[in-house]
Amino acid sequence: MGVSMDIARGEVVAIIGPSGSGKTTFLRCLNRLEPISAGEITFKGQLLERRVPGQPVFQLTGELLRRLRMDIGIVFQQFNLFPHLSVLDNITLAPINVRRVAKAEAEAKAQVLLAKVGLADKAEYLPSQLSGGQQQRVAIARALAMNPDLMLFDEVTSALDPEMTAEVLDVIRALANEGMTMVVVTHEMGFARYVANRLVLMADGKIVEEGPPERVFDSPENERTRVFLQAILHP
Amino acid sequence: MPVIRWVDLMQFLPDLLKGARYTIVLTFVIMAISIVAAIFVALARMSSFRLLRLPMIAYVEFIRGTPGLMQLYYIFYVFPFFGLTLPAIAAGIIGMSINYTAYLSEVYRAGITSVPKTQMEAAESLGMSYWQAMRLVILPQAARVVLPPTVNYLLGLFKDTSLLSVITIQELMFTGILLGATTYKYLTIFTEVAVLYFIICYPWALLATWVERKMKAVPEPAHLKKSKPFGWSSGPLAPA
Numbered sequence: 001m002g003v004s005m006d007i008a009r010g011e012v013v014a015i016i017g018p019s020g021s022g023k024t025t026f027l028r029c030l031n032r033l034e035p036i037s038a039g040e041i042t043f044k045g046q047l048l049e050r051r052v053p054g055q056p057v058f059q060l061t062g063e064l065l066r067r068l069r070m071d072i073g074i075v076f077q078q079f080n081l082f083p084h085l086s087v088l089d090n091i092t093l094a095p096i097n098v099r100r101v102a103k104a105e106a107e108a109k110a111q112v113l114l115a116k117v118g119l120a121d122k123a124e125y126l127p128s129q130l131s132g133g134q135q136q137r138v139a140i141a142r143a144l145a146m147n148p149d150l151m152l153f154d155e156v157t158s159a160l161d162p163e164m165t166a167e168v169l170d171v172i173r174a175l176a177n178e179g180m181t182m183v184v185v186t187h188e189m190g191f192a193r194y195v196a197n198r199l200v201l202m203a204d205g206k207i208v209e210e211g212p213p214e215r216v217f218d219s220p221e222n223e224r225t226r227v228f229l230q231a232i233l234h235p
Numbered sequence: 236m237p238v239i240r241w242v243d244l245m246q247f248l249p250d251l252l253k254g255a256r257y258t259i260v261l262t263f264v265i266m267a268i269s270i271v272a273a274i275f276v277a278l279a280r281m282s283s284f285r286l287l288r289l290p291m292i293a294y295v296e297f298i299r300g301t302p303g304l305m306q307l308y309y310i311f312y313v314f315p316f317f318g319l320t321l322p323a324i325a326a327g328i329i330g331m332s333i334n335y336t337a338y339l340s341e342v343y344r345a346g347i348t349s350v351p352k353t354q355m356e357a358a359e360s361l362g363m364s365y366w367q368a369m370r371l372v373i374l375p376q377a378a379r380v381v382l383p384p385t386v387n388y389l390l391g392l393f394k395d396t397s398l399l400s401v402i403t404i405q406e407l408m409f410t411g412i413l414l415g416a417t418t419y420k421y422l423t424i425f426t427e428v429a430v431l432y433f434i435i436c437y438p439w440a441l442l443a444t445w446v447e448r449k450m451k452a453v454p455e456p457a458h459l460k461k462s463k464p465f466g467w468s469s470g471p472l473a474p475a
Contacts, residue, residue: 031360033356033359033360063364066359066362066363066364067362069359069360069361069362070361070362072360073360074360076353076356076357078353080353080354080356080357081357082354082357082358082372082376083376084375084376084379093361093371093372094358094361094362094363097363097367097371098361098362098363098367099362142361143361146361146362
């Protein structure tokens with residue numbers, strides 16, 4: 001119909017495309033922040049949503065949806081940190097209250113994650129006291145604290161200046177190298193090319209082209225891809 | 236030239252102080268009830284269950300559309316016709332609580348909806364249930380927004396208790412009216428009443444201002460903290 005893909009464990013899928021192409025909407029469908037209008041989504045064998053003619057409509061809600069969301073982490077473009085909590089509390093809030101982890105254990109894990117994203121000394125800071133790049137890295141740590149099987153990144157560097165963008169991309173690349181399954185919606189072509197296993201180009205709500213990044217960048221098959229890459233890479 | 240005599244002031248003071256005590260106690264009782272009840276009304280008002288939401292909307296709109304005085308009269312003078320006769324204090328407390336709960340619930344509702352939807356999205360994406368997200372993420376943020384207007388409303392409550400005088404509750408206003416009716420020394424009495432109300436209310440008004448300032452304060456970015464330049468720590472041009 002418009003979009004169809006299978007994502008294997010450990011794969012890093014980068015989704016690029018013009019604004020309004022549906023990249024963010026597609027990403028948000030994956031953890032049911034957006035409803036689908038037709039089709040089917042399955043995660044780890046569990047059906048999320050199905051709207052297929054001839055079959056009963058199904059959508060995951062309530063407790064089951066909550067459980068599923070614990071295994072999918074998402075990082076937003078505008079960070080969406082909890083402003084009334086310290087960095088440490090931001091990261092430990094979900095593990096303590098959702099996964100019922102003991103406070104000491106959660107805080108220890110949080111410190112490890114903070115060190116991993118390069119913010120080991122910022123545990124007691126409030127989000128408003130951090131720069132954009134730092135806040136985004138805290139957001140990544142917050143999502144990782146729940147031990148997700150899949151990480152979704154929604155244009156996470158679009159609100160950052162180039163220097164902060166680099167520090168965030170470093171964290172994401174390290175994550176990819178550790179084998180995390182990821183879907184990354186991005187405008188950062190360098191990242192898409194060198195970190196992703198698979199590049200997907202979306203336009204007007206459809207997948208236009210798909211394949212290994214080098215192949216798509218160097219020899220695009222579709223005209224629309226060519227037009228997009230032309231505009232992006234040679235402004 | 237009308238004159239206020241010290242001896243008169245002293246004569247009326249004990250009774251007026253008794254009335255003032257009623258005013259204060261009534262205010263805090265109604266305050267306590269309204270602050271809590273308004274949370275439930277606000278949440279019900281935003282509920283997806285029409286059976287919960289619509290009655291709350293009707294209740295709030297009715298209270299907002301009619302005078303508080305009329306509401307008090309209704310509970311005290313009209314309800315007996317339906318078989319419910321309440322003692323004055325009960326009627327007064329219930330009536331004012333119903334009134335203030337309605338207004339406060341609207342303040343709370345505005346505060347809760349002022350928290351960006353993305354906060355709920357972030358919380359739910361981490362696996363929190365709607366109520367967990369409310370308790371841990373939304374309501375704490377809403378509380379910061381809601382606190383200044385709530386404290387201001389409650390300042391009004393101190394003075395609105397004067398309405399209870401019309402249903403024979405012997406708070407400060409009633410006491411003043413009664414004393415005036417028997418002694419005709421209106422100048423002395425009502426000046427004294429005014430001063431007592433001011434003494435009761437002004438500390439609360441200061442609290443309201445303090446709360447407003449406290450809520451506005453934005454924590455200083457740690458890496459931008461500057462040391463004050465020599466000689467600039469005080470004076471009219473010093474940094475605030």
